[in-house]
Amino acid sequence: MEFVISGGSGFLGTALTNSLLQQGHVVTIVSRTPAQRGEPRTVTWSDTDALAKVLASADVVFNFAGANVAAGLWTEERKAALHNSRIRSTRALVELLPSDEKRRTFVSMSASGFYGDSYQPRTETDPPGTDFLAMVCQDWEKEAHKADSKARVVCVRTGIPLHPSGGVLQKLLPLFRLFLGGHVGSGKQWFPWIHLTDAIRAYEYVAMHSDIKGAVNIVAPEQQTLAEFCRELGRTLGRPSYLHAPEFLVKLAGEVSSIILNSNHIVPNVLDQSDFSFSYPTLSKALQELLKE
Secondary structure, eight states: OEEEEETTTSHHHHHHHHHHHHTTOEEEEEESSOOOTTSOOEEETTOHHHHHHHHHHOSEEEEOOOOOTTSSOOOHHHHHHHHHHHHHHHHHHHHHSOOSSOOEEEEEEEEGGGGOSEEEEEOTTSOOOOSHHHHHHHHHHHHHGGGTTTEEEEEEEEOEEEBTTBHHHHHHHHHHHTTOOOOBTTSOSEEOEEEHHHHHHHHHHHHHOTTOOEEEEESOSSOEEHHHHHHHHHHHHTOOOOOOBOHHHHGGGOGGGHHHHSOEEEOOHHHHHTTOOOSOOSHHHHHHHHTOO
């Protein structure tokens, strides 16, 4: 099969690209810069003719492009960049998707932040939140669904993928290993984790199963609060988890602090009701595999 991945050089995109290539699929990355030697086949956003050509031959398009929400304070300029980087890249792909007889699949990234600050379990049918990230996710998904007449659209509301090579876990490990581990804020906020391998398997699963469309929550079936997560991480590493940053101190960073202070209690209802099987359904099993020597 032929796959196109925008944002294919990021943490998730790289893992997905490697998985698909190992299975023998053809993968093309959409990037701002041309490929370097040894990198997967790449087309640039600016070369619209080449991009239109690979989209026409693609069976599945993964739309993962977007600026990193955790990279810097949320000034008004930064918030505009976070929003626009997602909307404009999605719009560009949707507009270039051909309207022909080939029924493609368009898998577009979203986030667990769609639901806002949620302590009650949220499934794919629950309404969105009202904070900044929730509004970005709503606009992002609306833009993706403009491809409904051209493709089967799936919006993957992804939680926090865990792997020591990137993301949150990569940042936490040095602190815990130096006996500086602990939760942020009250610790009662839900932490929507998923093992990176299961996230990649879920993306591939929804791409391959034509009966799945619309929103899909990409989180593990067993969810923990942040305090529970930190305790389990400390236990796995043989380190304590007794330090914590008070909420008032974290809020000094401004609105960006909502990323870690907000609660996201998400349930993978669509995946649970399908035949998808999680390789790492529990946090203890996931961390033991991720942190094995």
